[in-house]
Amino acid sequence: MQTKTSPNKEHTNGTSFQPFQSNSRFFDRNEFARLVSVHGAERNSKGFKCWDHFVPMLFCQIAQAKSLREISGGLASANGKLRYLGMKQSPSKSTLSYANQKRPWEMCRSLFYQTLNKCQYLAPTRHKFRFKIKLLSLDSSTISLCLGLFPWAKFRRAKGAVKLHLLLDMMVTPQILYISQQVARRMSP
Template structure:
């Protein structure tokens, strides 16, 4: 089942028939794995009944092996761990996925993700129904003290801000326009950059004193690329205002991760309709992404992820040294056997 679903991701198979048919056409090359091609009914039954938690464990084990191998030169000087928190909604047809009701006529599931900026790999993922709020999931997460969590305005919640501040967890987010606050102190900031204001504030909204009794920091910055003013909210009082702005800008990496996941792997259409089958397919997509990121990082050739996926898709059952091929993809491979056929010389 695992090999079949991995083939579904890397081969972009659209149905169980395509998965089993594609594997059957190369059945002789699967013998070294000690497996046979499952029938459509067998694969459908496995997707519906084999616990998706098995694939989650495979993902976590693979992630543990990848840790340390992806860390490179850090973008920021501070030693705090930097992570981004976000979610992506995956639309489903309510007529086929009646368990995934999101709106009156629409179905969906949500993939909630924590992206570690040391290597830009997911360090945690959870799949929920589409109507589960981002804040509810955020309250269930735990981070080490000193961690910097970057998220968007969907995570603006006074109780969450207070909880993280009490635990020694830093956050950087966009501030909602209707947030009520009072200014405690005006801070100094460089006048020759894009920072417009740097203030220490206290939230004054409904029950704000109970939920978040701590002072926070409000930073205004002019973004010349978008020609707009951005307002950041953080509980970190030590970092420079420009560093806070740069941290939030780096949150774009989690958006790029979701985009790459949806463009290069198969999580927008599904080969099974049960909740278990959908979760298995999403987890195999995340496993595939870890494998692709590892190959991309270790290869000497400057692969873009889309090109790497495309060439792997066309050579899934080609027998070659993987690293020799990835390092020099356009080098003519050695002839696997001696040419014994005589040449026909026409004179």
């Protein structure tokens, strides 16, 4: 007896693959290739393309993976579906580590601003609710860091962290971004 499998099947780590696949379609491969060419990001690379590096980094953000092992293992659990994302196989931890060290960060910055411009263009200009003054929201998030790599970010005896303060307008556009040392916990009302 054959059983039907759902395209939204749950994987071993409890996350669905479909939301990740639809998020990766948001990025235009031609524009991505242009950014790679402009920044020379694939210079001296042997087989591990920038798109093969970007997909695991996007997966890391969506799945909230905290280590290269989680990224590599999470993608390996969906190995058959990676071809839909333009990848042949899940990268190893050492390959990801080397790419993180050697690829130019400027390409990621350009990709961020390109994506932000696309989001601002696609965002609705009219809303149901109108406010007389500009509506702003303030968010602060703690980003954990490794003390071995960032000794200046000492938070506790064996932990490192920085605090990211972000001021957003109604269109979810960053107005002010400030990074400070994580000294005290956020105060709640």
